[in-house]
Amino acid sequence: MAALSHTEEQEIRRQFQELLEGCTFIRSESDRSLIVRAFELAFKAHSSTRRKSGEPYILHPLAVSKIIAFEIGLGATSIAAALLHDVVEDTDVPLDLIRRDFGERVAIIVNGLTKISGVFDKDSSLQAENFRKMLITLSEDVRVIIIKLADRLHNMRTLDALSEQKRFKIASETIYLYAPLAHRMGLYAIKQELEDLSLKYRHPHIYQQVLQQVQDNEETRARIIDEFVAPVREKLTSAGYQFDITGRPKSIYSIYYKMQHKGIPFEEIYDLLAVRIVFDPEPGIPEKNQCWSVYSLITDLYTPKQDRIRDWVSLPKANGYEALHVTVMGPRGKWVEVQIRTRRMDEIAEKGFAAHWKYKNSTLQQESELDKWLKKVREMLNEPNADAIEFVNEFKMNLFSSEIQVFTPKGHIKTLPVKATALDFAYEIHSEIGNSAMAAKVNYKLVPLNHVLNSGDQVEIITSDKKRIQREWLDYVVTAKAKGTIMNAIKSENKHRTEKGKEMLEARLKEFNLAPSARILKKLMDAHKVANKDELYSKIGMGLVGLDDLQKILRKNTPNKWIRYWQLQIFGTKSKPSRDVQEAGDEAPTGGAPAGLAASATSATSATSAASTASAGDELPVSFRTARCCNPIPGDDVIGYKSPGGVVSIHKSRCPNAVRMVANHGDMIVPVKWTMSTILSFLVRIEIKGIDRYDIYSQITRSIAEGLNANIRTINMSGHDGIFEGMIELYVRNTRDLESLITRLKEIKGIESVKRLDIRQEEDTPE
Ligand code: MN
Secondary structure, three states, X not given: OOOOOHHHHHHHHHHHHHHHHHOOOOOOHHHHHHHHHHHHHHHHHOOOOEOOOOOEOOHHHHHHHXXXXXXXXXXXXXXXXXXXXXXXXXXXXXXXXXXXXXOHHHHHXXXXXXXXXXXXXXXXOOOHHHHHHHHHHHHHOOHHHHHHHHHHHHHHHOHHHOOHHHHHHHHHHHHHHHHHHHHHOOOHHHHHHHHHHHHHHHOHHHHHHHHHHHHHHHHHHHHHHHHHHHHHHHHHHHOOOEEEEEEOOOOHHHHHHHHHHHOOOHHHHHHOEEEEEEEEOOOOOOHHHHHHHHHHHHHHHOOEEEEEEEEOOOOOOOOOOOOEEEEEEOHHHOEEEEEEEEHHHHHHHHHOHHHHXXXXXXXXXXXOHHHHHHHHHHHHHHOOOOOHHHHHHHHHHHHHOOEEEXXXXXOOEEEEEOOOEHHHHHHHHOHHHHHOEEEEEEOOEEEOOOOEXXXXXEEEEEEOOOOOOOOOHHHHOOOHHHHHHHHHHHHHHHHHHHHHHHXXXXXXXXXXXXXXXXXHHXXXXXHHOOOOHHHHHHHHHHOOOOOOOHXXXXXXXXXXXXXXXXXXXXXXXXXXXXXXXXXXOOOOOOOOOOOOEOEEEOOHHHHOOOOOOOOOOOOOOOEEEEOOOOOOOOOOOEEEEEOOOOOEEEEEOOXXXXXXXXXXXXXXXXXXXXXXXXXXXXXXXXEEEEEOOOOHHHHHHHHHXXXXXXXXXXXXXXXXXXXXXXXXXXXXXXXXXXXXXXXXHHOOOOEEEEEEEOOOOOOOOOO
């Protein structure tokens, strides 16, 4: 990058002097120093870069700050921020340095501008999410957007340097968002220039054509205007007014737009002439009255067109615009639109936001329409659910729409966009009124909620106690506020239904001593063909899924389960379980339940083929016990020793005692074998209550473990205030096992009650 030449540096300094000298409205020494320092930093930071056109880069921020100072009229903070607007983005000056040297406010604005700089830099189409980000900066400081507009304006003015493709892209973004944004900020002059420049680069031929026609007709137009203005000038002067009166040429874009969208030929559009009267109001008399006085003087000269009076003096536009427009029949049978404004109104119209703030504290005490709009934008931005693309569309909608004014039953004015419906109005009043709206009365006539309102309508909303929000309502409304509220209401309604459904299901399941486990829900979801549990709850909540067949659905599977137990086969004899036998199977049943506690004897009949030594026909079950000396567990090689009493004691094969017994009492030895077998078991649930003794939990678990052929599924015990409660689910093979367990639990000191609870469902799928 070529260093700056002496001439270039001189030119830069000259332009800066122009800026500084032009800022006569900035008098404070510190403000002026702020601008000088901002320039010096920006100059230094950009010193090695040039724009596409080849000119030194610093000329761009200089030009932007001139637009800010002279065309928009913002103060020292904004001018400094404009000078620095590309510094953080394009050079290595950190934001901290800006904050340190120029203060928090300038830093916030520069940061906002840095953040949004990438908004449109993608080569693809509009980056909706980025645009949203850009508007978020608006809630930080609205000057960010205004400086961004000035930046865009200067870029548009110097667009020639870019390639055709880039020109088209930038020009398109400009017409899509920047011009409407300028309009919404009340920056009419900038909006108009952006529109014209955009047209120039998007459709150069059309632009040239319209421009040519305008120039060809300029002379005639000027003559008619002069003719029209002369008597007005005289009359106003003799009435003592201080004023300017100008013929207002239409913008190229507005002519093109009307030709395009309304199918009106150039001549007809151009025929509509317009003049603007800007006067200095007399102090002490309301400006509104003075505007109407001027109106009266003009209509003394020319006949007004009755339906073409626009009174934005009594009711300013949402962007703050104030003026009185009237169309009158001028000389040579031509309609002329006359805009009547005070100096203040004119400044607001030309400089929009900036002027608006300037006058805010003096004349307009109440919250202006622009304030309200900014508030709305902030509300929209704070809407967490807003989809980015939807947001941009709605934002654009709000930018473009002109407003209608309607009245509440008490005569209060509400401003709504064109095409707003009764439902929009309801939501404008209050979100609760919207949510409970049923119908409306417009000018005392009953209408449906989607009735489109007209300016001047008096609207009354009829509500009902019950909320009636429907999804279709989203199609009824045009305001972002109504849309957002309806969306939220639908969402919370869904949430409400879901919660209600959940409560209903829980209550019903509780009747069966159940809680909504994943398995139960899965069964219900399958049975009712819903995709997820929220949908299930929601449908239950809405009554679309009944709970009457709950039992049937849950009963589809029995509470029974095939469980693998260790069994002890005692060949040639019948055996029955002994409570002394307790061994844990080391293979947990499928499903992760605790290992089965079972050691059982098979019946003799199941072992008939074995080389049985038992006497045939012995019908009595044989008791057995595991020997204390060697404590065999399932899987060990074991032998049985049948005592004279008939009880078989089980020893490990290599137990010294067993070896001795075999040696001495060989005839009393019975062959035994551990086997694994699968037995159908039944889920039972027992409830235990008692006094919360210090070791009661371990006693209970030990008792269950030592007990029967029980396979514990869940144990749940809790103690409070000296009382404890336990809920145990286990698989048993039959009621005898269960009863025996209950009996034993009752023997534990401190236990008050042991009760079997009904289970009427099953949560397990068959294995
Ligand atoms: Mn820039």
